[in-house]
Amino acid sequence: MSALSLRGLKKSFGGNAILNGVSLDVEAGEFIALVGPSGCGKSTLLRILAGLDHADSGDIFVGGRDMSPVAAADRNIAMVFQSYALYPHLTAGQNIAVPLAMKRLSRSQRLPLIGSLLPGQREIRTGITRDVREMAGLLKIDHLLDRKPGQMSGGQRQRVALARAMVRHPSIFLMDEPLSNLDANLRVHARGEIVELHRRAGVPTLYVTHDQAEALSMADRVAVMIGGNLLQLAAPEVIYNDPAHIEVARFVGQPRINIIPAQAENGRVGFEGIRLALLEKVANGPVSLGIRPEFVKLSPSGRSGLAGRIERLEFLGSEVIAHCRLDASGDSVIAKLVPHEARDLIAGMKVGILLAAEQAMVFGPEGKRLRIAAGARQEPAYV
Amino acid sequence: MSSTAIPVGRIIRFALLSLGALMILAPYIFMISTAGKTQSDIFTSSLALIPQHFYFAENFAKAFAKVPMATLLWNGVVVCGLIFFFQVVVAIPCAYAMAKLKFRAARLMMVLVMLGLLVPIHATALPLYVAFDRMSLLNSYTSLVAPFTISVFAIFMFLQFFRAMPDDLLHAARLDGMSELGIVARVIVPNAWPAVTAFAIFSVVAHWNDLYWPLIVVSKQAYATPPLGLMYFRAAEAGDDYGALMAATLIITLPLVAAFLLAQKRFVEGITMTGLKG
Incomplete structure (x- = not known):
């Protein structure tokens, strides 16, 4: 039984379909990153999960229990928001205590003056304070407990927001781009911390981000969502090396994968010197050839490979990105090189562009991945 | 040329603003002034801002009494x-x-x-x-x-x-x-x-x-x-006693002015309250 199951969730706003039947399972203790470009429906999905919004159709199960009749507060799902959503008028400590106070104190015990006179509330409040301190210790924010959100930095607010979500030991943890308001250095640091916290707490987590690097580096499994469809759910290596759809291949990887139009003919795909035999039956016609930039090499002499020209070079320290254009077809091709390979290259020069045919992926006209016969490659490594 | 032009422009602007402020404040100044005048002071033909005899205490006493x-x-x-x-x-x-x-x-x-x-x-x-x-x-x-x-x-x-x-x-x-x-x-x-x-x-x-x-x-x-x-x-019966009337007017205006000055501080504090966004 999965910790969290989504079955065919559909949602549309005013005729615009936001979610087209999303199904997803999160196993116990798993960290799943839900990644996709802005507006792909990932935040909507998270809000529906949390009970803040309703799906048009589909089911949500938490630990096998149907969540559709359960209100947001009773789902025991915690959420960290992009804006942190801390209560501005409360100190960090009071912010963290709110979910506990709402859960443990009765309605009358929460009343401002009368509440403090009722029996039993003192013990509960002591317990809450103890739990808040413990959580603050875990996140190293003990010294911030008396400060208000306005007096804290972005990173500190983010930790307080995490503490407020974790303090009630939720059964599911939802995070909506919690790192996107931090500066770049802090973000990389915070990534490691969140993964570490997840490992310690073991709460199944659904982490929404638009940053593919964040998703690949943090998650056990990555769910790629584009245009309201969940295109692929797999381990980060599989998502990168073996994408199921052209949109997944395009979205994941920096710089972006090279997509070159090619022709399928009698079960074979041909582009310049590349010939690939397809395992699946495909009607003759246009298909797409995908090759990651690291599998493109440049020959400065121009004696081998396809004739092309370097339009722009980007030096990034450990690597050099060469933006090239093929003379024959006019397609743009990006090559990711190590600096010593790029030593003799200058922008504007003519080069030979070598593509690693055995690393090429073929996508059908609708974007679906087409498998290639492993033994069918008769071509040399680089063409 | 330009070094003298700027102060002149400023003087004109300042004069215009002062005139405007004076026009707005005039009734209030006149109210305070009248609250300190005797009946005979008020009905003289000459327009004087400073009362000839300071009659504030008497007017206020009358206002409270009437x-x-x-x-x-x-x-x-x-x-x-x-x-x-x-x-x-x-x-x-x-x-x-x-x-x-x-x-x-x-x-x-x-x-x-x-x-x-x-x-x-x-x-x-x-x-x-x-x-x-x-x-x-x-x-x-x-x-x-x-x-x-x-x-x-x-x-x-x-x-x-x-x-x-x-x-x-x-x-x-x-x-x-x-x-x-x-x-x-x-x-x-x-x-x-x-x-x-x-x-x-x-x-x-x-x-x-x-x-x-x-x-x-x-x-x-x-x-x-x-x-x-x-x-x-x-x-x-105080019908014609404008001095006492103005004193009474002054008394009911003051609480509002005081309240506004107090609220103004809270108001500014409130506006600068931030912390919702990261």
Whole structure:
């Protein structure tokens, strides 16, 4: 039984379909990153999960229990928001205590003056304070407990927001781009911390981000969502090396994968010197050839490979990105090189562009991945 | 050339602004001046700002003696306080619902609020008067307060303010286990002080100075608000005693000025309150 199951969730706003039947399972203790470009429906999905919004159709199960009749507060799902959503008028400590106070104190015990006179509330409040301190210790924010959100930095607010979500030991943890308001250095640091916290707490987590690097580096499994469809759910290596759809291949990887139009003919795909035999039956016609930039090499002499020209070079320290254009077809091709390979290259020069045919992926006209016969490659490594 | 042109321009601008300020302040200066004059001073043909004989103490004593000043001020405080209290209690949940909750009648309610903004109290004064008369509620705090407890202006103002509040904050509150009323009490109200303070200035000033409605529903001194009290004052035997009248006017103006100066500080504090966004 999965910790969290989504079955065919559909949602549309005013005729615009936001979610087209999303199904997803999160196993116990798993960290799943839900990644996709802005507006792909990932935040909507998270809000529906949390009970803040309703799906048009589909089911949500938490630990096998149907969540559709359960209100947001009773789902025991915690959420960290992009804006942190801390209560501005409360100190960090009071912010963290709110979910506990709402859960443990009765309605009358929460009343401002009368509440403090009722029996039993003192013990509960002591317990809450103890739990808040413990959580603050875990996140190293003990010294911030008396400060208000306005007096804290972005990173500190983010930790307080995490503490407020974790303090009630939720059964599911939802995070909506919690790192996107931090500066770049802090973000990389915070990534490691969140993964570490997840490992310690073991709460199944659904982490929404638009940053593919964040998703690949943090998650056990990555769910790629584009245009309201969940295109692929797999381990980060599989998502990168073996994408199921052209949109997944395009979205994941920096710089972006090279997509070159090619022709399928009698079960074979041909582009310049590349010939690939397809395992699946495909009607003759246009298909797409995908090759990651690291599998493109440049020959400065121009004696081998396809004739092309370097339009722009980007030096990034450990690597050099060469933006090239093929003379024959006019397609743009990006090559990711190590600096010593790029030593003799200058922008504007003519080069030979070598593509690693055995690393090429073929996508059908609708974007679906087409498998290639492993033994069918008769071509040399680089063409 | 240009080095002299700038100061000249500045002098002209400064002079114009001073003139404008003087025109606005003139009645008040004249009020303070008259409050210190004897009857004969006031009715001389020459216009002097400084009284010939300082008669402040006598005029103030007369003002307190001729009308029940303490009752007037107390009535003013009670009426303004009750009106403001009920306006806020009604308008905050209403504005919250209209700003942040989705329901079918939201558009219709918005239209009604806009229409409500267009209807002045004078249009409904007569039916209200008849109704209060039938209920034998003339000459009571109820008749002074009740017509103003639902302020569409307050709803409109809070609505604008609440719309700017981040939805995530409300989502977080719902996930933390708060009911909608709990959100209003624990999240909206503590963060709405800038709007409440700003509205307080409008509401209290308008109702402290209102003469029209108290004149209609109140005929007994026991329920008279300060401006109405001034009317009785003039109609009483002090009829021609402008010195005492101005002293009384000064007395009922001062609490508002003091309250405004105090609220101004809170107001500025409220506006600088931040911390919602990262």
